[in-house]
Amino acid sequence: MKSSVITFPGSNCDRDMDVALKKFGFKNKMVWHADAELPKSDLVVLPGGFSYGDYLRCGSMASKSKIMQSVINFANSGGMVMGICNGFQILVETGLVPGVLLRNKYLEFICKNVFVKINDKKNKYFKNVDNEVLEFHIAHNEGNYFCTNDQLKEIEDNNQIAINYCDENGKIEDQFNPNGSLKNIAGIFNKEKNVLGMMPHPERMIDTSLSGEDGSLFFKNLINNLK
């Protein structure tokens, strides 16, 4: 399986993602934002970080960079595109997934482990994951998911919510919502579910000696689903 990780000026989780993808069997290539062509890929990842210093709105500049037209075409033709953290912010700015990510409700940069509940498994990202709840890491200032009422209805009707913030038992309540996001949304799909944007970082949970291994479950499963 071939993957590509896009590096934007200010990306800082691109190499972590590279390590994670390779650890679980992907042949990964790093792709520079100013390139026009995507290498042949089964998965494209927009990594976390602070592309363009978060100027104007997080992800807004990166969403207009040269490589993104190829990424958008790839996604629109059914290609798997995953945006993590800043990558999620870039995805919403391209319009590939609906909504926006606002400043965290309490204006704090949040950096901690959280639990997320998988809302939908009828997709290549979460199909066959045994667990209902995963422990991932979040580190963001703008993760407060918001969309219009019409968009929310559409998202819910199409079952586009991927994961919600919850407690370790999978209970989705306000008190387990770290950033004020609508309906505890931590990640969403596009309508076709080949594009996934999420705030949590699975690539930070791939080594038990450093953190946890729920990211390992995620990546192992992902490559199997793509085969």
Add this chain to the structure above:
Amino acid sequence: MKISVIITLKKDVLDPQGKVIHQTLDGMGFNDVNEVRQGKYFEIDTKETDNDKAKAKVEEMCKKLLANLVIENYKIIDPK
């Protein structure tokens, strides 16, 4: 020609920064403030000399980059 643009958050969108500014103003003794909403202001100096054409171009800029229409409104200030 210089054209200015003001970007504001839509009414229903939470503005935590505006809220904190409001609270701080309250604490400073400005007790008669109803609400504070924070926005962005841009000055765009364009080579276009035709007023209408320049405004149309800036409107396109607002829609494509300067504003995110899910959460923000834009207002173009007439060039003088």
